[in-house]
Amino acid sequence: MIINTYVKFAPAVFVAKCVEPHEKGEIITLTSKYGNETEVKVHNLVRQQDGYYFYSFTRCDGMNSQVRAMQKVERYQSYADNAVKRSQKYLESANEGKDFLSLGEPIKIGHHSEKRHRALIERNAQRINKSVEEMYKSESYKSKITYWESMADKIDLSMPESLEFFEFKLAEAKEIHQELKANPDKRAHSYSLTYAKKAINELEKKVKLAKLLWA
Known part of the structure; x- marks a missing residue:
């Protein structure tokens, strides 16, 4: 019997660990470590390693x-x-x-x-x-x-809509950084520009991951 399971891929994100390849949109069953079974819809292949296929997914029951x-x-x-x-x-x-x-x-x-x-x-x-x-x-x-x-009210990387959300937040962060860079008088303190750039770097990582999961 083939059993597909969950594995943690990133903070707040679990992916399906499968022994066989699947197509995007295919409905498969995942089994938790407690033996509970859940039907999910396959999205993207995010990794292939040691004979296993790892897919992002959404639950068919709408649970997130x-x-x-x-x-x-x-x-x-x-x-x-x-x-x-x-x-x-x-x-x-x-x-x-x-x-x-x-x-x-x-x-x-x-x-x-x-x-x-x-x-x-x-x-x-x-x-x-x-x-x-x-x-x-x-x-x-x-x-x-x-x-x-x-x-x-929080959108995280476990949701397909996170791609659009983090792309928007990244664009917003870049505008803030550019504004502070061009107008030193608008910086609240000496680290304002540094923090603004750090926000961009973090959001770029999230967008990259969101694309892998949901693009």
Whole structure:
């Protein structure tokens, strides 16, 4: 049985590792290291090595890094909502015996009510602590939501549209570099021109890789 697998090709980019050649547009099945199978569409041959063929691909189900990011957002939002609900529930249950406790009655040492009184205060204290813990969990999930929301708008090299995107960003970076080169007074600091050239170099690498993957 022929098994096609995934292999990392570049940051955020996996390609299909195949034992047989395939045509562009062909639908093949990739198997993950966990045994999960996914249908993908073949794009470009990016490497041929040691008897294997390596192809860029897109998933037939439309799943990409942006979709995965939005799924993360939805998942963490659900976690945060549930944590808030649990926090509120603990807070409400901490009102047990509030009419009695609001009287400010001191614990009567040695009285038959002492044990019950202390247990009530301890239960409510634990519930308050649990309520606070759940609110902290909610805030932690919200910070993750913020991160994944930012990732949902990110275009990376795993997407075919990255070629057009990085070509545009490269042209934009070259214009900025040329503007700073021609007008020293527009440089915010002594390294402005250096940073502008560095941005060009990095984008040129991304465009080169994007062309290999998706042109």
